[in-house]
Amino acid sequence: MKKPLLRIVFVLLAATVAAQGLFMLGSKGLQRYHHYRSHKFEMIFHGKHDHDLIFIGSSRTQSAIDPMQVDSICGTDSYNLGVEGANLAEFHLLFKAWLENHPNPKMVLLTLDLSSFDLSRRFFNPVAYYPYLESEAVSAAMSADDRRPLLLRALPFLQVADYDDYTRSTCFKGLRGETDVHPAARVFQGFLNSDEKGMTGADTNIRYTTIPVDEEAKKMLEEIISTCRSRNIRLILTYAPEYREGWQKHASNSAKILEMITKLAAKHKLPFLRHDQLDICSDPALFVNTGHLNKKGAAVYSRLLGETLRPYLIAPRPAD
């Protein structure tokens, strides 16, 4: 009578212990493989630095804005919070998490993409946030995405259930010492440059589509705006450089989305800088693909951005 029950208990215990051990080993591999991202997330979720300028956005921010270039012009100490594939749900989370740990920055540059308002996939890579479930911002965002943060904190090995096979393979790669950052890549204050090569031919990765706009994403943007206002942080909205408006041409509703952002910015008296209209946007040598600047492009754009931001940093914030 007792034996089968005992066996069930022992099987559960042994599997749990083994799973937890292997999970910890795999997590180490994962962190090593994505050491650039791990370092950035450590900075966001556990750092206490007093940066006066932060850049929030997707990979188009991550690989386009070099804080060193901007700081050399503006005399600031800035940090790039760009995260690959991020939309407004992630911008909202990152900003909240930053404010949980760091002093208020003087200014936030929020780069919006056409897909920023599409919350059909709330997290591009939710697993990246799992080591920081103790953060209130992460926990709330995960709950909103039905991801059971309490259970994942209590039984961390269950996080593996959300791994895909690519993530599993990166665990092994990381343990073998491989990393996703090329040795020659420039990594600085959250910035990671793209390839050096320029664009050749048409970008085949683009799909013709209508991009969804979620009301919840709009609310998140409004919340970011009101947080900035209440904390006396200057907020500037931008649209990142894009080769000959390439992405916009492939979305049937791009004009509507950009008009919506323009109206929202006007309503809140915020600058909305259309950097897709810059001259550099017609030079294929500065882009790695339609939506992303390459190493050279990032350097050029970061200097231009520094020049653009300097007056805003000096001028007093307009009255609401």
Next chain:
Amino acid sequence: MLFNSWSFLLFFPLVTAVYFLLPHRFRWIHLLAASALFYAAFIPAYLLILAFTIGVDYFAGIWIEQAQGRKRKMFLLFSIVANVGTLAVFKYYNFFIENANGLLEWLGYPVDWSLWNIILPVGLSFHTFQAMSYTIEVYRGKQKAERHPGIYALYVMFYPQLVAGPIERPQNLLPQFRREHTFSSQRLADGLRLMLWGLFKKVVIADRLAVYVNAVYADPQDAHYLNLLLATFFFAIQIYCDFSGYSDMAIGAAKTMGFDLMTNFRRPYFAAGIAEFWSRWHISLSTWFKDYLYIPLGGNRLGKARTMLNLAIVFLVSGFWHGAKWTFVIWGAVHAFLLISASLFKEKKQEQPQAKQLVSIGWTFLLVCFAWIFFRAGSLADAKIILHHIFTMHEGAGFSAVVTEPVGRLEFGFTSLLIALLAMLILFRVELRNKPDMELIGKKPAADFVFETGLLLIVLLFGVFNQTSFIYFQF
């Protein structure tokens, strides 16, 4: 509610524990409420359809038993019409309308009868067939009509097998609801092991292979013939692991509470002939068709030609049972053709040498895979393209055993391929060595412990938990 969901992880232990804590007289209420909750997790409104068929068949059973002569037949007919009618309305309405529109247009009388925008109630074909088996058995006098409406409702709604079988017979299941089951730790262990094995098949193998299969079958036009062959092979494994995985979990979940459900799969891909395949694949449906269609049609008692006709009817109906699409009908027709051909060239049963046996197993598997093409293809046009590409060795966009472009949010890279192949090896070895219900003899407790722990670990670390529905839910 899906067996591979977080909610089931909470639901199952809770329902099982409360079941044993309650006095026997209240257990049916608990199981009925749990089953309703389980079904309502899909679309609550569809409980009304279930209630309708339960109501009709409950009274039909009693009326059939009480009536004499032709009235009995009338009540049986009433039950069958109600059940088949429910299926016709919810499952086949759009199919008939679409085909009627097409046919009338072709005849020069174009009409535009509109389609019904409705989601098929989950597992409709399963529980209507189970309900029909009850009234037929009462009519045949092999089953007493159930007077307790709650127990009868539970017969149709028993949650482990409500949405994808096994399709039970009243003689097996109904008496089990009246029997008082005492807690048995051995049954609990056996049931949990079977559930774990089913979960392994579903989340480690089926849902992983599905990514490759879906990618290739979604766009067969420019696919390399080897991609199509590999995807078809993967689909054969996927559908087996998906469906038999569900059956294992259903049988296992029932077992933990003391219920014995019928075996639904007996290593079908080790069959050495099509007839043998059908005695091993979806046994509860095959025997349903044998008992309630093939034999009433005359079976093999009315000569060779009639036997062939009967087989053809059974398999065409079986194909149509699977789905309201011509691809399923063709799938049934292919199996009917294979079975009839096999019966024509049947040799006298004798011991085959092992090599010949292996060739027969391989050949049967190939034939079954060929038929799966129709089952999986999105349309008849797609099936035609796939067959054309395979038989003309079309090289299309080049061969790749992986899919690096994500399908949904998943991709099938080399890691996926490696995990899938290793998991299939485990499947092959375990299935070959164990009984279908995975009952270990218990002579090697250490080996059992290692096996169960390893299996749980593999499920935890390598399962694809994107909560994909089971293929047979759509039927």
